[in-house]
Amino acid sequence: MREAYHSELGQLADQLAAMCAMVGDAMELATRALLETNLSLAEQVISGDEKIDDARSACEEHAYSLLALQAPVATDLRTVLAAIHAAESLERMGDLALHVAKAARRRHPNPVLPDGVRESFAEMGRIAVSLARGTESVIRSQDVAAARALDDADDEMDDLHRGLFSVIMAKDWPHGVAAAVDVTLLGRFYERYADHAVSVAKRVVFVVTGRMPGASDDLEP
Amino acid sequence: MREAYHSELGQLADQLAAMCAMVGDAMELATRALLETNLSLAEQVISGDEKIDDARSACEEHAYSLLALQAPVATDLRTVLAAIHAAESLERMGDLALHVAKAARRRHPNPVLPDGVRESFAEMGRIAVSLARGTESVIRSQDVAAARALDDADDEMDDLHRGLFSVIMAKDWPHGVAAAVDVTLLGRFYERYADHAVSVAKRVVFVVTGRMPGASDDLEP
Numbered sequence: 529m530r531e532a533y534h535s536e537l538g539q540l541a542d543q544l545a546a547m548c549a550m551v552g553d554a555m556e557l558a559t560r561a562l563l564e565t566n567l568s569l570a571e572q573v574i575s576g577d578e579k580i581d582d583a584r585s586a587c588e589e590h591a592y593s594l595l596a597l598q599a600p601v602a603t604d605l606r607t608v609l610a611a612i613h614a615a616e617s618l619e620r621m622g623d624l625a626l627h628v629a630k631a632a633r634r635r636h637p638n639p640v641l642p643d644g645v646r647e648s649f650a651e652m653g654r655i656a657v658s659l660a661r662g663t664e665s666v667i668r669s670q671d672v673a674a675a676r677a678l679d680d681a682d683d684e685m686d687d688l689h690r691g692l693f694s695v696i697m698a699k700d701w702p703h704g705v706a707a708a709v710d711v712t713l714l715g716r717f718y719e720r721y722a723d724h725a726v727s728v729a730k731r732v733v734f735v736v737t738g739r740m741p742g743a744s745d746d747l748e749p
Numbered sequence: 750m751r752e753a754y755h756s757e758l759g760q761l762a763d764q765l766a767a768m769c770a771m772v773g774d775a776m777e778l779a780t781r782a783l784l785e786t787n788l789s790l791a792e793q794v795i796s797g798d799e800k801i802d803d804a805r806s807a808c809e810e811h812a813y814s815l816l817a818l819q820a821p822v823a824t825d826l827r828t829v830l831a832a833i834h835a836a837e838s839l840e841r842m843g844d845l846a847l848h849v850a851k852a853a854r855r856r857h858p859n860p861v862l863p864d865g866v867r868e869s870f871a872e873m874g875r876i877a878v879s880l881a882r883g884t885e886s887v888i889r890s891q892d893v894a895a896a897r898a899l900d901d902a903d904d905e906m907d908d909l910h911r912g913l914f915s916v917i918m919a920k921d922w923p924h925g926v927a928a929a930v931d932v933t934l935l936g937r938f939y940e941r942y943a944d945h946a947v948s949v950a951k952r953v954v955f956v957v958t959g960r961m962p963g964a965s966d967d968l969e970p
Contacts, residue, residue, distance in 0.1 A: 592826060592827065592830070595816065595826055595830075596822040596823065596826055599820035601817040602817065605813060605816055605817055606813065609813070609816075609833065612830065612833075613837070616834070616837075693930070696926060696930055697926065697927050697930065701926050704926075705917060705918065705922050705925075705926055705929045706918050708926045708929055708930055709914070709917055709918065709929055709930070709933045712930045712933045712934060713933060713937070716934070716937070
């Protein structure tokens with residue numbers, strides 16, 4: 529029973545790691561679509577989102593069957609529920625990458641981003657993808673210290689996000705209201721993606737160690 | 750065993766109904782804080798958010814103990830998991846009301862909303878609160894038809910949200926970039942709140958009937 533449970537749990541962790549890879553790829557392509565005004569990359573992310581949704585359903589089904597067949601209690605039970613929550617957050621990360629891609633498609637052949645904020649988005653994209661990759665490697669390596677390092681990347685993201693607002697709100701923003709609205713929403717997508725990534729990392733640390741790192745995994749909306 | 754399970758599940762549904770009432774109140778007050786530039790109402794929502802977070806934790810703990818003690822399978826298991834997901838969405842609705850309240854506080858004593866969009870936000874607030882109240886009454890009455898009616902309110906919200914963008918993006922928007930950014934984010938908070946409310950309603954229909962209404966409960970981010 530315990531052995532079966534641990535083998536099932538290992539497979540569930542593998543499924544979560546695969547989802548991390550998928551949402552990391554999606555955000556990498558979506559950011560390139562945005563920066564390079566590349567319609568076919570945007571389309572690739574948009575049509576790929578269904579696979580991420582399917583992977584989440586598969587994770588949930590696996591977790592449900594684990595609960596039904598093994599009826600785990602105490603920490604084991606919380607571990608499976610953490611995996612279900614992590615899969616939900618990963619699907620949301622996929623949705624956020626999808627929204628970046630849709631913004632790129634909506635304005636095509638015009639670029640969404642004015643020149644003054646391109647660098648910030650390149651950096652936010654880099655951090656977002658590294659958070660997804662880092663979370664994947666936390667699952668595969670079970671390295672809890674690596675999970676904590678992800679918090680620093682999230683702080684960087686928050687700084688970039690705040691910096692973006694200063695740029696948009698500055699009196700001399702020359703790009704008009706429509707560009708400001710696009711940049712506001714896009715900035716929010718990246719910031720939310722990073723928050724979800726950190727929440728997933730904390731939950732998978734729980735899944736692989738049975739302990740939740742830090743007191744709080746509250747998310748800003 | 751079955752009787753104990755159903756009594757526990759009934760209590761869990763009551764907890765969800767109470768959370769609906771809390772997040773409905775929070776959004777009602779936050780909207781008034783926004784429209785009336787009322788700092789003390791904003792503070793009330795901000796300090797009240799902790800109670801909503803606690804209510805979510807209590808729901809989760811109750812659900813966990815139900816899983817651990819009763820080890821439900823099949824539909825019973827999915828029902829408890831739907832309740833856990835619903836509690837999570839309700840906490841997010843509380844967070845979104847909190848963000849509206851924080852926006853009102855940030856700009857105080859200045860109003861956040863320019864005159865041209867006040868009517869829209871009054872209406873979005875009305876719909877958001879009615880969605881929370883409607884969800885509460887679906888839980889209490891177990892009236893599945895009432896849950897379906899919530900979809901119409903959500904469509905209204907989406908229309909208002911789209912209308913808001915047309916207003917902001919219009920060439921003659923006279924209120925500048927900062928106001929446009931505030932209105933963009935606030936509009937998103939209301940629209941997300943409504944999406945979550947509909948998702949909660951669908952899940953509680955599942956909790957009270959064992960059947961999920963509609964094929965999809967996908968959420969926009």
